[in-house]
Amino acid sequence: MDSISFDNFTCPLPIPNGQQVTIGHGSGGTLTKNLINSVFYEHFHNPILDQGNDFAELSSESKRIITATDGHVVDPIFFPGGDIGKLAVAGTVNDISMSGAIPRYLTASFIIEEGFPMKDLVQIAHSMQACAQEAKVQIVAGDTKVVEKGKADKIFISTAGVGFFEKDLQIDGSRAENGDAVILSGTMGDHGIAVLAARNELGFTTTVLSDTAPMNNMIQSGINASPHIHVMRDPTRGGVATTLNEIAIQSQVNIILDETALPVNKQVQAACDILGFDPLYVANEGKVLFITPEKEAQLLLDALHAHPYGKKATVIGRVEKTDNRPMVLMRTRIGGTRIVDMLSGAMLPRIC
Amino acid sequence: MDSISFDNFTCPLPIPNGQQVTIGHGSGGTLTKNLINSVFYEHFHNPILDQGNDFAELSSESKRIITATDGHVVDPIFFPGGDIGKLAVAGTVNDISMSGAIPRYLTASFIIEEGFPMKDLVQIAHSMQACAQEAKVQIVAGDTKVVEKGKADKIFISTAGVGFFEKDLQIDGSRAENGDAVILSGTMGDHGIAVLAARNELGFTTTVLSDTAPMNNMIQSGINASPHIHVMRDPTRGGVATTLNEIAIQSQVNIILDETALPVNKQVQAACDILGFDPLYVANEGKVLFITPEKEAQLLLDALHAHPYGKKATVIGRVEKTDNRPMVLMRTRIGGTRIVDMLSGAMLPRIC
Numbered sequence: 001m002d003s004i005s006f007d008n009f010t011c012p013l014p015i016p017n018g019q020q021v022t023i024g025h026g027s028g029g030t031l032t033k034n035l036i037n038s039v040f041y042e043h044f045h046n047p048i049l050d051q052g053n054d055f056a057e058l059s060s061e062s063k064r065i066i067t068a069t070d071g072h073v074v075d076p077i078f079f080p081g082g083d084i085g086k087l088a089v090a091g092t093v094n095d096i097s098m099s100g101a102i103p104r105y106l107t108a109s110f111i112i113e114e115g116f117p118m119k120d121l122v123q124i125a126h127s128m129q130a131c132a133q134e135a136k137v138q139i140v141a142g143d144t145k146v147v148e149k150g151k152a153d154k155i156f157i158s159t160a161g162v163g164f165f166e167k168d169l170q171i172d173g174s175r176a177e178n179g180d181a182v183i184l185s186g187t188m189g190d191h192g193i194a195v196l197a198a199r200n201e202l203g204f205t206t207t208v209l210s211d212t213a214p215m216n217n218m219i220q221s222g223i224n225a226s227p228h229i230h231v232m233r234d235p236t237r238g239g240v241a242t243t244l245n246e247i248a249i250q251s252q253v254n255i256i257l258d259e260t261a262l263p264v265n266k267q268v269q270a271a272c273d274i275l276g277f278d279p280l281y282v283a284n285e286g287k288v289l290f291i292t293p294e295k296e297a298q299l300l301l302d303a304l305h306a307h308p309y310g311k312k313a314t315v316i317g318r319v320e321k322t323d324n325r326p327m328v329l330m331r332t333r334i335g336g337t338r339i340v341d342m343l344s345g346a347m348l349p350r351i352c
Numbered sequence: 353m354d355s356i357s358f359d360n361f362t363c364p365l366p367i368p369n370g371q372q373v374t375i376g377h378g379s380g381g382t383l384t385k386n387l388i389n390s391v392f393y394e395h396f397h398n399p400i401l402d403q404g405n406d407f408a409e410l411s412s413e414s415k416r417i418i419t420a421t422d423g424h425v426v427d428p429i430f431f432p433g434g435d436i437g438k439l440a441v442a443g444t445v446n447d448i449s450m451s452g453a454i455p456r457y458l459t460a461s462f463i464i465e466e467g468f469p470m471k472d473l474v475q476i477a478h479s480m481q482a483c484a485q486e487a488k489v490q491i492v493a494g495d496t497k498v499v500e501k502g503k504a505d506k507i508f509i510s511t512a513g514v515g516f517f518e519k520d521l522q523i524d525g526s527r528a529e530n531g532d533a534v535i536l537s538g539t540m541g542d543h544g545i546a547v548l549a550a551r552n553e554l555g556f557t558t559t560v561l562s563d564t565a566p567m568n569n570m571i572q573s574g575i576n577a578s579p580h581i582h583v584m585r586d587p588t589r590g591g592v593a594t595t596l597n598e599i600a601i602q603s604q605v606n607i608i609l610d611e612t613a614l615p616v617n618k619q620v621q622a623a624c625d626i627l628g629f630d631p632l633y634v635a636n637e638g639k640v641l642f643i644t645p646e647k648e649a650q651l652l653l654d655a656l657h658a659h660p661y662g663k664k665a666t667v668i669g670r671v672e673k674t675d676n677r678p679m680v681l682m683r684t685r686i687g688g689t690r691i692v693d694m695l696s697g698a699m700l701p702r703i704c
Contacts, residue, residue, distance in 0.1 A: 023701045024696075024697040026589075026701065026702075027589060027590065027695055027697060027699055027700075027701070028588065028589025028590035028594055028635075028695065029589075029590045029594050029694050029695030029696050029697065029699070030694050030695065030696040030697075031696065031697060032589070032590075033598075033694070051524065051525075051526070052525060052526075052598070052602055053450070053451070053524050053525050054420055054447040054450060054585065054586075055418045055419065055420040055447050055448055055450060055451045055453075056418065056419050056420065057416060057417070057418055057451065058416075058417040058418070058419060059415060059416065059417070060412040060414070060415050060416070060417050062412070063411060063412050064409060064410075064411065064412070065409070065410040065411070065412050065417070065514065066407045066408070066409055066410070067407065067408050067410060067457060067459055067492065067493060067512075067514055068406055068407040068408065068459065068493050069459035069460065069461045069493055069494065069495050069510075069512055070461065070495045071461035071462065071463050071495045071496075071497045071510065072497075073463055073497045073499050073503075073504075075499075075503075095406040095407050096407055098405070098406060098407060099405070099407045099409065101407075105419060107419055107420065107421035107512045108421065109421045109422065109423035109461070109510035109512070110423065111423050111425055111463070111508050111510070140419065141419060141420050141421055142421065143421050143422050143423045143510070144423075145423045145424075145425045145508075145702075145704075146701070147425050147427075147505060147701075147702060148701065148702075150502070151425075151427075151504070151505040152425075152503070152504050152505065152508070153499060153503040153504065156463050156497075156504070156508065158421075158423065158461035158463070158495070158510035158512075160419075160421055160459045160461070160510075160512030162417065162419055162514065172403065172405050173403075173404060173405050174403070174404075233406065234406075236380065237378075237379060237380025237381075237384070238379060238380035238381045238384075242380060242381050246385075246404070250404055281381075283380075342381050342382050342385070343379055343380065343381025343382065344376075344381050344382040344383065345376040345379060345381065345382075345383060347379055347381070348379075349375045349378065349379070349498070349499075349500065350378075350497075350499060350500075352497075
């Protein structure tokens with residue numbers, strides 16, 4: 001099974017089905033089966049996938065089920081700290097996890113440009129499986145389409161997933177309450193800046209890594225420590241500012257941020273300063289916003305700090321009731337208050 | 353809510369968010385919210401979607417759950433008898449239905465090329481909702497990405513879904529048995545030829561319509577009539593020949609087709625004759641292959657004939673045991689026997 005070396009991604013041995021993905025690999029016939037067997041089954045194989053049906057049968061683990069989907073078009077497909085495969089698995093794992101459910105199964109739909117290097121596809125499949133293993137999810141069904149050269153940009157991956165509840169939790173964007181603490185699990189903007197750097201759009205070098213990662217294990221630690229979490233959401237496209245605005249609207253509350261508390265990696269801040277970006281709007285792919293009762297905030301922080309992905313978790317603000325239009329406000333470093341709006345227009349296209 | 357006329361798809365009233373999809377519509381910020389609200393929520397709205405979370409909470413209706421995914425890159429996106437939206441809903445509805453489960457929930461991931469006409473997106477959303485209504489499924493979560501002009505071909509849609517069982521069925525590709533009847537629910541190749549015609553690749557005119565449709569209602573009638581169906585599968589890419597080869601391999605049996613029994617629309621046959629295609633390999637998007645015990649075959653046929661999508665259902669062959677490599681064989685019109693192989697290479701790219 002291990003005829004191809006994945007450790008250094010150099011794939012010194014013969015690549016399955018030739019060096020490139022061809023239109024025939026999307027025909028649904030023999031070539032498609034070969035591609036699926038040699039790349040996808042080889043990496044993802046598990047008893048459900050191996051049955052070879054167009055559907056996957058799962059066993060319900062709770063009455064309540066969570067599903068979610070995410071499409072991935074990141075450019076470039078390989079970037080410091082991750083690639084489109086890791087992103088595609090982590091993205092849907094994270095969306096499901098934000099409900100408090102435990103993600104268990106994923107499906108993956110691949111849209112591949114003709115001529116795409118087979119070794120890159122192998123590397124992506126390897127990343128997907130590594131991320132799935134870390135998140136303890138199985139990839140149980142998939143679909144592969146190939147379009148003519150120039151009709152897609154390398155590869156797009158859409159994942160969807162299913163998760164179940166171990167506990168009777170009620171966590172969603174509409175439950176933020178007056179007095180709740182707003183906790184961010186780490187620094188802002190690492191993913192966005194890492195992808196920009198990989199595009200050579202910075203004009204200077206940086207060693208920032210994307211934070212792309214599955215958040216479900218850290219979240220389960222958090223839920224165990226703080227069983228009454230009201231809201232969890234991952235601040236991806238649009239960043240922390242946009243995500244908090246969504247929550248403020250869903251919950252009909254104000255959210256008051258403390259500018260001095262916002263965690264930003266120094267290199268990310270430097271890149272943002274030069275580019276004129278505000279890290280509050282830059283995408284994250286391995287961070288969670290928690291909104292939890294004040295009295296559980298320290299317990300949650302302690303649990304997050306004990307997890308590798310939550311070492312820099314910190315309280316960044318509070319929830320306040322409002323009788324007017326819900327807003328996100330910031331107490332600034334110099335003692336003023338300003339409105340933090342939702343991102344409008346395009347900031348960083350194809351960041352995920 | 354009905355400020356835009358969907359009946360004739362002319363959309364005489366102002367289009368939401370301008371005339372075209374822009375990069376900003378994929379930013380995750382205000383423009384994305386507006387697009388989702390005015391196009392997708394407007395059409396798909398239901399209590400689960402309307403909660404506005406990145407995940408959707410479902411209620412399990414059976415211990416056994418079925419999931420499936422399908423990516424759609426059909427070219428052109430509008431064709432006689434359907435469009436990419438109808439195809440995206442029917443495709444996943446059908447994959448789930450082939451297990452005997454009842455599809456209930458879908459997610460949809462949209463990858464849209466910058467500049468895509470908003471009115472086409474509205475039309476596609478309308479088709480998706482119409483097909484979802486017919487299939488009695490809800491679209492409960494989605495994701496929207498926009499890529500730069502030239503980096504995708506108009507629009508790609510990946511759907512995934514969840515279904516549940518009302519009955520304790522065991523239907524999958526490995527259960528075909530010696531003596532079983534092979535029933536096809538209607539004519540072969542309509543979808544493939546309709547899409548080719550829409551591409552103006554035929555060199556002559558035809559009025560063939562794609563058969564794109566959700567098969568779940570017909571299938572449930574079939575299951576009620578023939579409760580011991582062994583296999584169901586929809587012969588999409590690669591056609592009936594490829595799908596039967598997959599089943600023969602999964603079940604380790606031979607499948608013997610009767611050439612005189614194969615149902616083909618006259619116009620489809622004419623088009624295939626001119627193009628040098630065999631309808632056995634041309635894609636279908638609204639057909640089902642049933643493999644069922646011989647003694648239930650007539651009951652199943654009667655049930656299919658009573659359904660609008662199954663009027664031309666017919667027995668096309670039998671399952672035979674084999675001790676050798678499993679094969680699909682055809683008893684020809686002139687009394688011979690030939691091997692019917694799986695499709696190899698590319699026949700019709702981007703047919704679905």
